[in-house]
Amino acid sequence: MAYTRGTWPPFFALLLFSLLSATHCLLGNDKEKNCMYAVTVETSCTKGADTSNHVSLRFGDTNSNDIVVRRLNSKHVRRVDPLEPQVLDDISRKPFQVCMVDQFQVTGKCVTSPICYLYLKLSGADDWRPGFVQVRSLEGPHLSSNYFYFRRVLPRHVWHGFDTCPGEVTPFGIKRNRKV
DSSP, rough: OOOOOOOOTHHHHHHHHHHHHHHHOOOOHOOOOOEEEEEEEESSSSSSSSOEEEEEEEETTTTTTTEEEEOOOGGGGEOOSSSSEEEEEOOOOOSOTTTOOOEEEEEEEEOOSSOEEEEEEEEEEOOOOOEEEEEEETTTTGOOOEEOOOHHHHHHOOOOEEEEOOEEEEEEEESSSSSS
């Protein structure tokens, strides 16, 4: 195909535009903003409620902003008083002990609406009985979750929790507004 006036410049303009668009998309994904969350976990006071197993956490909002923490107990921050939000210690110690409230700091994708679902997963051989879990968004209190109450032994190796995202009852079941 020979060069004729007017055929190559549009082709190169289209090629240049495609390359610039692809570069913009690749660079745009790297700049996704991360936010900090304070996760408060209470272990109930029942004998044998503690665990030394790996605990994973998954939470998010109605806009498909899903945050997964693969190993929550590796990022322990501090122990807090269950009745008062004061800090009892800032030293590292084993989390998820009987009758203790632990606080963790995690980083993840930013939520754009209030946190409405939370799941825990226990990996290991022993049992764990969490009392409650709450996730506070440090970006804004209006995005924080309510308390999610468990108060029972968590099943092992499966996600177990609550989804309080708005939904609509239909003849086929509950239709979630959350984008999956």
